[in-house]
Amino acid sequence: MKSVLICFFSGTGNTKKVVEQFSKTFQGQGFEVVLHNIDDGPFDGEISKFDLFGIAYPVHAFNAPANVLEFAKTIKKLPKKQKKAYFVVNTSGEPLKLNNISSLKLNSMLRKRGFKLTNEYHYCMPYNIIFRHTDNMAHKMWETAQKVIPLDCKQIVDGEKSRLGYVPCGRFLAWIFRVEHWGGKFNGRRYKVSDKCLKCGLCIKKCPAHNIAIENGEFKFGKDCLMCMRCSFNCPANAIKIGLFDKWKVNGAYDFDHFDEKEEQTHQKYCKKSYEKYFERNQKRIETGE
Ligand SMILES: Cc1cc2nc3c(=O)[nH]c(=O)nc-3n(C[C@H](O)[C@H](O)[C@H](O)COP(=O)(O)O)c2cc1C
Known part of the structure; x- marks a missing residue:
């Protein structure tokens, strides 16, 4: 085979x-x-x-x-x-x-x-x-x-x-853009957890870099963040602030089954041409x- x-x-x-x-x-x-x-x-x-x-x-x-x-x-x-x-x-x-x-x-x-x-x-x-x-x-x-x-x-x-x-x-x-590899680690140390946290531990369990821990009741984000967004994207309480990029955070899974032809697309103008071409x-x- x-x-x-x-x-x-x-x-x-x-x-x-x-x-x-x-x-x-x-x-x-x-x-x-x-x-x-x-x-x-x-x-x-x-x-x-x-x-x-x-x-x-x-x-x-x-x-x-x-x-x-x-x-x-x-x-x-x-x-x-x-x-x-x-x-x-x-x-x-x-x-x-x-x-x-x-x-x-x-x-x-x-x-x-x-x-x-x-x-x-x-x-x-x-x-x-x-x-x-x-x-x-x-x-x-x-x-x-x-x-x-x-x-x-x-x-x-x-x-x-x-x-x-x-x-x-x-x-x-x-090569220039690979600065993200270091920038991610730098930014990762600036992640914070808000009061909304449910203490479910999902972020700790799922982090691929094992970069999140609780020490003395406080969340600690280490130096190995990959900026993969798994922690903040999947947080059920949307409680993780992703440092300098918090305004860009996306939280919650997409519903890939959802389709309504009449529904407006948001961000219609953003890279519109390249999406259309794709x-x-x-x-x-x-x-x-x-
Ligand atoms: C730190 C970071 C950088 C990204 N950079 C780009 C990029 O340069 N170009 C792009 O089109 N999408 C970029 N994305 C979006 C992801 O590539 C895209 O959402 C991808 O499908 C996520 O896949 P995953 O769910 O397997 O992690 C970036 C996402 C992250 C978290």
């Missing part, structure tokens, strides 16, 4: 949703699928034993999150002359071309380890920071991803290459099946 390994990180569930759709599709094609959550640390199996290998993450400041790059460091170098193809899957709140540079650092790390990028796919999923998309928009994004993923899986299985286009000076821009491009693919 053919097999596929997908190593993924997902702060607030969007990337996980997409990866699970990949998994379902590959399974439907007779593959055995192993999903490795980067939260659980390094992958201790042998990657080269899998027929297909993919890595998935949410775009953070036009880059892969810091823990995804740390994870890449734990991947063993392949023996000389052995090359292993891999695919990249990423999700982001906007369909901006600038997001395509997010995998550049990851790719150069994997290239040094003997891996070769053949396919890369981006899916627009609702923002978990900056502003809240409407559930209508979340539904539309998810519906689009669900319809496009089978086409993307087919390309991977058929050995048909597919790469995203980069913007000029992408490597330099990605949906048009994908609609064309869905209609032609290519």
